[in-house]
Amino acid sequence: MRVEKQYRQLEGIDEIRIFNSSQKDFYKPTPKEFDIKDLPFQELLDNISVEIHCLVPYENGKDFIIQSIGNFTLEKYNCTPDDVKGRLLSKMSPAFFEILYDELFEVYKTHETKEIRFVYYHKNKLSKLSNAKILFDMGRVFVTSHNVDTKTKKRIDLEYRDFDEDKNDIIENFSQTGSYYIVNGKYMWSQGIYNIINRAKEESDDYFNIVYDLVIPEDKHIVNKIFDSTNEDIAHCNEIIRIKTKDGVLKTVEVNVNSYLDENGVVIRQGMISDITQYSGDELTKPVDFLLDGFKNSTNLALLIEPLNKKQFKFSKGFYYLIEKDYEEFVYSRDIFNNIVEKDVVQRMNMLFDGEIDKIDETLNYYVDGNPDKKKVVDLYIERFEYGNDTHSLGFLTDITEERLKQEELINSNENRIILIKEIHHRVKNNLQVLSSFLNLEKRAYKNDPDLIIEHMQKRLNSLALLHENTYQSEDFKNINLKNYMLEHDKQTIAVVDLPNNVEFETYVDEDINLTIGVITPLLLIIDEITMNAIKHAFPDKTSKDNKITKRITNLGNNTAELIIKDNGVGVDDFGSISKNLGCEIIKSLTKQLGGHISLLNEENGTGYKLVFPTEMEHTSD
Template sequence: KEDKEKIKKAMNENLPRKMEIKEKIRIKTENGKIKTLECNLYPKYNNNEYVGIYGFFKDISSELDSSILNPIDYILNGFTHSQKLALLLDPFNPVTYSFTDGFYNIIGVKKQEYTHNYNIYKHIGEKKVVEKLKKMESGEVNKFDETFTFYKDKTTKKPINCELILENFYVNNELHTIGFLIDITQDIEKREHIKIIEKQKIIIKEVHHRIKNNLQILNSFINLEKREYSKEPELIIEHMQSRLNSLSILHAQTCESLDFENLNVNEAITQQEKTLNNLLNSHNDINFITYIDSELWMPISLITPLLLIINELTTNSVKHAFNDNTKNKQIYKHMKLIDGKTCEFVFKDNGIGLKDTKMQNLGSVIIKSLIKQINGTLELTVNNGTQFKIKFPINQEYVGYK
């Protein structure tokens, strides 16, 4: 509008007296794009008689630096052609409201079908956002800046994510509102995708680290048992097989849950029990009784030595705790949180009772070493069988119920 008036004025001011008109003017094309033209006009005479005007127009839009071209033109161009970004003027006024085309694309309504009584509120997912937007409409607040989910169609399960920014201002004591509506769905999806990729990288790195540590543990066990069972290599292989299976359970759970920090204790021990039963199928007359809360979680760094402890206790008990006279053979396991600082694990069998109560054999040495890793204490009771009660400190931030 400003340039239109400038040209009209120049054309009406007795142009023949002027040798030349040079102006930079802005026009809006049919598709709504704003261009800047360099205008050069000259008066034309024939035998001193004024004939008219000749000249040329040059499109200099691409030549102009943003500091020369009016920044508002750039903004308007951006809003005019964007389907994910909308400029809102007086959105609460049923007479003077004006929206760029992106608004109608975002809300999923054709421009010619939109009326001001279209209820935007019912399409917004968050009640708090609706309440705040109504306060903006009533004038209780002067600024609004929120992200929310918007359902174009209530039958559509997946909403889009929007950001809406509004602010009130006064012109000649009249209240007006200007704002921006932005469809940020793709941005959020990209950020979430990046988060998933980064998390997967961390998981892979963590899993590799744990595999390396576990292999070192197994290597230590092999070195210990090579000295103890040098004449029984098949026994070493059998022991290693059960330990490997226990560690593979943790590896599988970590990959399946995508949680490299915490795992479900009951799932880990239950799966270990099934694996050990398959390995020790010659002792299938033993009844395993396990009580562990299905909602108890612990970090892998704690579950790893615990499963190895259970592996050693189970293997030793199955092989040595019972004789042919033992009836109703049972192995009992129970784990619970005593308080916010301590966890208790009880392993008990109803066998003939442990003879080496000082726990000096190799299996006992391994068990005590693993208990030391978790800063635990062991209470041994031999009475109608053998009971191991292990108490260890916990960090409530990582150990507890989900």
């Protein structure tokens, strides 16, 4: 356990910080030494929310006899009133006696009440905070304590903030300001404050004035003046002070603090702090410059900070790119509205600038320098809002000219593309239904071999994914070149399927075969079924060589093509058995969907199939 003591002059309170303490540090069971009566109002103490400990001075204040301890502490250390009453504080809690003895003795001698704040840390993280008072009455020293829940998520003063925090942060960055509220002794700090003091938020910040703690010694008297001025229910104070941040930067800040009563009579203190530091006459780089810097590479999107303020506005690069002027050339004037085509939008823009409305959200046409041949289409959003006692504004401007041109091209494009897109979605739906049916069939047929079901489904899904990827990348959805697709399909099959050693694919496809997605999908699944069957059964001898699965697709003319797919494996003795297995049933179903005809080839070596199918099918989408 480590203990630090500090008098916080700004808040007029002694603070005791205790790090990594444990129960044994504060409570040591010890035999009773003194018979001492209960307090006449002990029941009252047991039923109030504030903890009260009663200590009787012993040997003129050299030690203190415990008469009673608050219930919260008793529960924490798992003991009863009889376990602590009549013991010397120095023996029962040596650590507490050592930490607090000087304060207890001072109050005992002077009879003047003393305030103390206990701050407990565990692994350098705030774990508990307790505000305490030590007072003398009836010949006894009383220690009262009120524990603060440091884990509370809901901040008690949020109801006093009626502005949007995101907009607030941007405005604070722009003006290098920060704000804080204090209600019932608890602080709430905006992000602007942390920008000024150059550090991130800490858990204990709700309980201290994190700015005034940094004031240099020469300006402490100004802080005291600020506190004296704003301790009234209704007050205002404006001062300039210097602070030194934890990383050693000296800053000059302007402080505006107001005290006022809300509608419920609660005293609210609000502070506005502005960084007005200057080095050698040059203003420091403002945080807003870093904010705008995030838009420096964007020519289509512009951030507009204070667009309704002629003196303080700042626009990112996209604004000047849109109006096609350099930063130095731009003169702030409503004359720029004359280049807006829509007169009703111009009217609403003027109403916004005059404060008659609070927001504008428009899509408009803008003529660069008034030239109709240089038209740009723009999305514009500007919002006016109140922050503190001032009016501020934020906006975004987006050049959507290219997007509008693309939309018009799409609207005017070949109607067949729209039909074919519908066809693709229709086929996706149908294909998923087909795969679902196959899955149900195989679950019944191969219920003892789930790995086989997964492998088959993985191959089918992979083939369909490749098909749809190539389709969407094609500029002509209606004509998918079969040769290019089949070569890529072979590569995907090798990557997905556990291919035996010494098995190769040979694929020959006529150059001029172009198919729609409606034809190629069932064709593809038929090839997959026959290929997977050959891989599984055609080459049982793992040492055999020159094993091949060959596909040849030929254009027969008259809207017809032929697929010959065969292997040079061991072949099949009983052709009748093939027509009865599940794979054959799936192939028959797909052939029917394709509108083709399939037959077995009488091969001397291996197994072969011939499929004759149409190369065109009518669209099935509505």
